[in-house]
Structures are given as C-alpha cells and as structure tokens.
Amino acid sequence: MSYSIAEAARRSGLSIDTLRYYERIKLLDPPARDTAGRRAYSDDDLNWLGFLTKLRTTGMPIKSMREYASLRRHGVASAARRKALLVEQRRSVAERIAELQGCLDILDYKIENYERVEQKVLGIEPGMEEISA
Amino acid sequence: MSYSIAEAARRSGLSIDTLRYYERIKLLDPPARDTAGRRAYSDDDLNWLGFLTKLRTTGMPIKSMREYASLRRHGVASAARRKALLVEQRRSVAERIAELQGCLDILDYKIENYERVEQKVLGIEPGMEEISA
DNA sequence: ATTTGACCTGGAGTGCACTCCAGGTCGTAG
DNA sequence: CTACGACCTGGAGTGCACTCCAGGTCAAAT
Numbered sequence: 001m002s003y004s005i006a007e008a009a010r011r012s013g014l015s016i017d018t019l020r021y022y023e024r025i026k027l028l029d030p031p032a033r034d035t036a037g038r039r040a041y042s043d044d045d046l047n048w049l050g051f052l053t054k055l056r057t058t059g060m061p062i063k064s065m066r067e068y069a070s071l072r073r074h075g076v077a078s079a080a081r082r083k084a085l086l087v088e089q090r091r092s093v094a095e096r097i098a099e100l101q102g103c104l105d106i107l108d109y110k111i112e113n114y115e116r117v118e119q120k121v122l123g124i125e126p127g128m129e130e131i132s133a
Numbered sequence: 134m135s136y137s138i139a140e141a142a143r144r145s146g147l148s149i150d151t152l153r154y155y156e157r158i159k160l161l162d163p164p165a166r167d168t169a170g171r172r173a174y175s176d177d178d179l180n181w182l183g184f185l186t187k188l189r190t191t192g193m194p195i196k197s198m199r200e201y202a203s204l205r206r207h208g209v210a211s212a213a214r215r216k217a218l219l220v221e222q223r224r225s226v227a228e229r230i231a232e233l234q235g236c237l238d239i240l241d242y243k244i245e246n247y248e249r250v251e252q253k254v255l256g257i258e259p260g261m262e263e264i265s266a
Numbered sequence: 267a268t269t270t271g272a273c274c275t276g277g278a279g280t281g282c283a284c285t286c287c288a289g290g291t292c293g294t295a296g
Numbered sequence: 297c298t299a300c301g302a303c304c305t306g307g308a309g310t311g312c313a314c315t316c317c318a319g320g321t322c323a324a325a326t
Binding site for chain 2: 051054055057058079082083086087089090093094096097099100101103104106107108110111114115117118
C-alpha cells in the first residue's frame with residue numbers, strides 16, 4: 001500500500017509539515033513519488049515513522065534519531081552501534097520513569113496536604129504551613 | 134540562613150542565570166538583598182526552588198508554574214485552584230509514566246531482536262528483518 | 267591604592283523542534 | 297475550460313527555556 005502525505009500524517013500522528021521536515025533533516029528517506037510528483041509513503045515508511053515517534057516520546061533528541069537513521073542505511077555492519085544506542089536509550093527511559101515516580105510521590109504528598117487543610121478549615125494544625133511552601 | 138546566588142544555584146541545581154531568569158519572569162519572589170545589593174536567598178526561597186524544579190521535572194510548562202506561583206501569593210483563598218493544578222499535573226505525570234513504560238517495552242523488544250541476530254550471525258532467521266525496521 | 271572576583275542590570279543570542287508562508291503545479295469535478 | 301483542493305518548494309518565523317554578554321558596582325585581599 002502507499003499513502004498520500006495527508007494519510008501518512010493521519011496514521012503517524014505527525015503533521016504534514018513535520019513529515020516534510022523529517023525528510024529534509026534525513027530522519028526519513030525520501031519516499032516514492034506518484035506520477036504527479038507527490039509523495040507516496042510505503043508501509044515500511046509508516047513503520048519507521050511509528051518507531052521514530054516512539055523514540056521521540058522517550059525524549060531522544062533528533063540528533064540521535066538521525067544517527068540511528070543513518071546507521072540503518074549502512075546495513076548490518078552498524079547493528080552493534082544501533083543496539084548500543086537503544087540500550088542507552090532504555091537506560092535513560094528507566095531513569096526518567098524513576099524520576100517521575102519520585103515527583104509523583106511529592107505531588108501526592110502536597111495534594112494530601114491540601115486535603116488535610118480542606119478538612120480542618122478552622123484552626124491552624126501542623127501541616128497547614130505546608131500549604132504555602 | 135541566607136545564601137549567595139552562587140550558593141543558591143549550587144543547592145538548587147539551577148544556574149545563576151536561571152535563578153535571575155526565574156525572578157524576572159516571576160516564578161520566584163525577589164529575594165532579600167544584602168547591604169551591597171546582592172541577592173540573599175532564604176531557606177524558604179530554597180524550598181520553593183526545590184519544589185519548582187520538581188514541577189519542571191514533571192514537564193510542567195513555565196506558564197503553569199507561574200500561575201501556581203502567582204496563586205501562592207494570593208494566600209489561602211487560592212488553595213482550591215492550586216490543588217486542582219497539582220491534581221491535573223499528577224494525572225499528566227501518571228499518564229507520561231505509562232507512555233514511557235510502553236516505549237520501554239518496545240525498546241526491549243528491539244534490543245532482544247538485536248541479541249537474537251548476534252546469536253545467529255550466519256543465515257537469516259525470522260526476526261532478522263526486524264533489524265532494519 | 268589597585269587589583270581581583272563575585273555580583274549587578276538590561277538586553278541580545280542560542281538551540282531545539284517544529285510551523286507557517288508565498289508562490290507555483292497537478293488532476294479531477296462541475 | 298476553469299475552478300478547486302491537495303500537493304509541491306525554499307525559506308522565514310515561532311515558542312520555549314534558557315544562556316550569554318557588555319559594561320558597571322562593591323568589598324576584601326595584596
């Protein structure tokens with residue numbers, strides 16, 4: 001199957017402009033063109049875009065995604081390096097999750113404080129001062 | 134206790150420039166000054182900075198942090214709105230953690246593929262083509 | 267007395283990841 | 297046959313969150 005840029009945008013969740021942008025910066029190999037010169041994205045293109053958006057979601061900078069994309073073009077010889085990039089990204093995602101979990105705990109604590117205050121609107125109890133911190 | 138801007142930067146993990154920037158954009162109330170006109174941060178200032186950096190870590194945009202900071206200045210009457218902001222942020226952090234967890238699973242899958250390929254360097258087995266996707 | 271180093275201000279510059287724009291080409295629908 | 301909508305190109309503009317800079321002040325050390 002092949003897809004117009006509008007359809008590719010819809011399926012990938014990226015904007016049309018972003019698709020052209022990704023192509024310009026070589027994140028995406030130039031897709032095929034139809035007889036009128038319009039882009040015709042393949043299923044492979046869409047799969048790659050899907051993976052790219054996952055990498056983006058993990059916070060991988062475009063620079064690194066470009067490196068990965070460029071390695072991919074150099075075939076099997078680059079597999080070790082590509083794997084290393086993914087392993088490093090996995091590490092950073094796990095770290096980020098832990099960090100966010102810590103923030104979640106702090107948010108819960110703060111929210112509980114607000115709830116304590118709601119229950120004792122009269123009189124200042126220990127914990128009240130937290131509300132202003 | 135009070136702290137020079139350099140010390141406050143060290144303790145908060147923010148740069149000196151960022152501290153002045155946060156003050157300019159009203160994330161941080163102007164700290165006290167010493168006789169020479171230099172900033173003298175209090176423990177309260179440092180605690181607030183600590184909380185701000187947590188919010189930042191969760192991906193809260195500065196715009197929202199400013200709203201929270203501004204509400205804080207309006208005392209107890211703003212408590213409900215402040216709590217609502219934190220509850221919303223908790224929701225978005227939990228969502229983000231789930232999203233990252235999904236990405237982690239995909240990374241694991243890809244990394245496993247690379248490992249499968251490493252073990253069977255000769256001959257193309259099912260899964261090999263994944264390496265180029 | 268002068269040098270040094272930390273600090274001050276207002277404003278300009280940076281890097282990232284898009285996003286928008288003007289002006290043009292195609293192919294189908296009316 | 298012309299009007300429309302979707303697409304094309306190269307390049308400029310945007311928003312965010314800092315980060316850097318020039319030129320100046322001040323207090324303590326040499």
